[in-house]
Amino acid sequence: MTHSSSPAPHDGTVLQVCSLPASLDSALAAHHRTVRLTEQADPAAYLREHGDEVVAVVTRARTGVSHDLMDALPRLGAIVNFGVGYETTDVARARARGIEVSNTPDVLTDCVADLAVGALIDVMRRLSAADRYVRRGDWVPGGFPLTTKVSGKRVGILGLGRIGRAIARRLEGFDVELSYHSRTAANDVPYQYADSPRALAAGADVLVVAAAGGAGTRGLVSADVLEALGPHGFLVNIARGSVIDEPALVAALVGGGIAGAALDVFVDEPRVPPALLGLDTVVLLPHIASGTHETREAMGELAFQNLHRFMTEGALVTPVPAL
Numbered sequence: 001m002t003h004s005s006s007p008a009p010h011d012g013t014v015l016q017v018c019s020l021p022a023s024l025d026s027a028l029a030a031h032h033r034t035v036r037l038t039e040q041a042d043p044a045a046y047l048r049e050h051g052d053e054v055v056a057v058v059t060r061a062r063t064g065v066s067h068d069l070m071d072a073l074p075r076l077g078a079i080v081n082f083g084v085g086y087e088t089t090d091v092a093r094a095r096a097r098g099i100e101v102s103n104t105p106d107v108l109t110d111c112v113a114d115l116a117v118g119a120l121i122d123v124m125r126r127l128s129a130a131d132r133y134v135r136r137g138d139w140v141p142g143g144f145p146l147t148t149k150v151s152g153k154r155v156g157i158l159g160l161g162r163i164g165r166a167i168a169r170r171l172e173g174f175d176v177e178l179s180y181h182s183r184t185a186a187n188d189v190p191y192q193y194a195d196s197p198r199a200l201a202a203g204a205d206v207l208v209v210a211a212a213g214g215a216g217t218r219g220l221v222s223a224d225v226l227e228a229l230g231p232h233g234f235l236v237n238i239a240r241g242s243v244i245d246e247p248a249l250v251a252a253l254v255g256g257g258i259a260g261a262a263l264d265v266f267v268d269e270p271r272v273p274p275a276l277l278g279l280d281t282v283v284l285l286p287h288i289a290s291g292t293h294e295t296r297e298a299m300g301e302l303a304f305q306n307l308h309r310f311m312t313e314g315a316l317v318t319p320v321p322a323l
């Protein structure tokens with residue numbers, strides 16, 4: 001594992017810019033001069049008066065560090081991200097200023113992959129819908145509709161990174177036919193490579209979106225890709241809402257253009273398109289893929305290790321990949 005090199009330890013303020021799990025919050029306060037920006041009566045005034053004291057920022061996937069905040073911190077040397085996604089921070093801009101960025105990869109891979117498989121089974125076998133059916137008392141007259149078999153189906157994975165690969169490994173146990181699309185074909189997997197998202201969708205019964213968020217993947221699952229998936233196709237998204245053309249997804253779900261979707265992420269969280277709320281063919285989850293005690297503790301520990309090593313040794317543990 002390579003570490004970014006900032007030779008000297010750092011003496012300065014750690015700026016926490018969002019709420020964080022209690023254990024990470026406490027560790028930051030206990031070991032470093034940490035200021036919570038959200039607790040400042042006038043954050044802008046704080047930044048004007050003390051911005052030059054800040055050497056590190058701790059943030060989370062959905063918050064990131066804005067250009068304005070980065071510009072208000074002339075001595076900033078590191079942005080430590082609680083979460084694997086970091087598209088909310090302009091890494092190129094940070095690196096141009098010599099600011100290193102870390103995230104928390106690997107420690108959440110299992111939970112996100114587990115949830116993806118669970119959501120896939122849920123939406124195809126309509127588990128959540130069946131639970132509501134029983135609770136409503138509809139079983140008395142009976143007649144819950146037949147659903148769709150999971151085992152043996154064709155599954156296309158959009159984005160074969162750590163999480164996409166973990167999902168694929170899990171699905172091998174269901175004897176599915178696996179294909180994938182990434183920017184480049186991998187040479188170490190037995191799965192069929194599709195040279196575009198549309199080709200992937202056209203050859204799949206289920207499209208699983210596991211691609212990183214950000215400008216490079218925005219709207220990658222377009223109306224055209226959804227049409228290729230077709231009226232018997234299912235979609236699972238555990239990545240970022242931005243990867244899908246959300247209005248097109250809503251139209252496909254409402255109009256029967258696809259058979260169903262399991263969604264853990266949305267463009268404007270925590271707001272969910274209202275048209276989806278009444279659909280029994282949609283599984284709606286509140287961005288919980290990494291949301292287990294074990295995984296959030298591990299993410300917090302890794303985020304703290306990054307911050308602590310930067311402050312004491314001048315290097316990060318898990319810097320984000322080079323652009």
Ligand code: 8YV
Binds near residue numbers: 085086289290299
């Ligand atoms: C975050 C996520 O952990 O890690 C990510 O990129 O999307 C989540 O699992 C959660 O949003 C905390 O910010």
